Amino acid sequence: MSLCLQARQLACERDDRWLFQGLDLDIRSGEIVRIEGPNGSGKTSLLKILSGQLSDYQGELFWNGAAMNEAREHFLANLLYLGHAPGIKSGLSPLENLAWYQALSGESGNEEQRLDALEGVGLAGFEDVPAGQLSAGQQRRVALARLTLTPRALWVLDEPFTAIDRYGVADLEKQLVAHAQAGGCVLVTTHHELTASPLLRRISLG
Amino acid sequence: MHSSLHDASQSSLHGSDTTQQVSAVLLREHKGGLMTAVKATLERDLTLLLRRRGEVLNPLVFFALVITLFPIAISPDPELLAVIAPGLLWVAALLAALLSLDSLFRSDYDDGSLEQLLLAPQPLVALSLAKVAVHWLLTGLPLALMAPMLGIMLALPAGSYAILALSLALGTASLSLIGAIGAALTVGLARGGVLLSLLVLPLYIPVLIFGAGAVQAAIFGDGVSAHLAILGALLAASLMLAPWAIAASLRISING
Secondary structure (H helix, E strand, O other), X not given: OOOEEEEEEEEEEEOOEEEEEEEEEEEEOOEEEEEEOOXXXXXXXXXXXXXXXXXXXXXXXXEOOEXXXXXXXXXXXXXXXXXXXXXXXXXOXXXXXXXXXXXXXXXXXXXXHHHHHHXXXXXXXXXXXXXXXXXXXXXXXXXXXXXXXXXXXXXXXXOXXXXXXXXXXXXXXXXXXXXXXXXXXXXEEOOOOOOOOOOEXXXXXX | OHHHHHHHXXXXXXXXXXXXXXXXXXXXXXXXXXXXXXXXXXXXHHHHHHHOHHHHHHHHHXXXXXXXXXXXXXXXXXXXXXXXXXXHHHHHHHHHHHHOOOHHHHHHHHHOHHHHHXXXXXXXXXXXXXXXXXHHHHHHHHHHHHXXXXXXXOOOOOOOHHHHHHHHHHHHHHHHHHHHHHHHHHOOOOOOHHHHXXXXXXXXXXXXXXXXXXXXXXXXXOOOHHHHHHHHHHHHHHHHHHHHHHHHHHHHHHHO
């Protein structure tokens, strides 16, 4: 089965300035799509539009051939979005944070899965430390643990490499490639140079 | 630490394993789990607030301070105080509830979990209702339970204490629901506090009138059921309408 996110004639205006106009996109399974462009060129806005958070745009979005507002429920059930802010509550431990994310998608899950996911991002031993006491990179890793904990077909990642050390960066890159190879789809913005891969496609803004 | 991260991604490179995983993911239909999500949100917000007790105690302390100052500033004369007590208790409780509203969605907005809440494949209406329920449980309900004690300080006549607590419990639930609309609308603004009060206070007035009226009626020995019934009706109406308004307001704020 394949997935397909399409945008037709997408345009977005911010403060009387067009961020992009007439943008046509076809994002299919097995692809890593990197959105490029200088600061302020609308990368985050584009990701937010594509993940259905911003409605202030012109053009049309299609999910697997159906118009987005009709297919929204199915789209959200298959989307994993990681934004600029990692979405980690500083008052909760990494385990509690992940438990909430798991429950949000309707799965109760179990502690073992969450421990495995945390170990996978190198946070074994930090399960019960309040997230506020973790470093920025560690908090980002807690958010990244959701990639394995709640498998979704479409990953929309806004600067996922922020604050991650270079070992983590290399591993995350491998994870992205593996996800695309397995038929998933990754939409990513980053200033970090991704290793060339036949699956990688670039879209330039600005 | 790094090696474990490495191992994990190595293992996810086993193609067949992940292919299965992803094809299973693709067939994912949204299949309920609403109760799981609502329960988890309730638990999460309760845990968070109970770990930041200061935020919970703030409105209660404010309520106690205001009520304590009035007999000192006006007069300790029980007859005079008894006349103004119902209105005073209600106004102070209303302001205390208002004080705590600004933080309802603020921290979620700041750390990015609000956008995750909006992207959850669950109805936002139900999830935001869970958040409001926690707010009432840790603000409105304690205020209602505390009010009779402060009533003693204002020489509130006997016989009206139960009605005071009951009217506040009913009324603050409406206040939390209505206030959450304002909190959701102003969450994207850097200093939304004043705007929030301006938006929400006019809508609070019916609740204030019938809440204070119920206590007044209890003091004069009139029937209180009409007042309580109207408070109940206000609560029912806010329960029906406010969650949709809150969800829509959150969408607007995130859009901004």
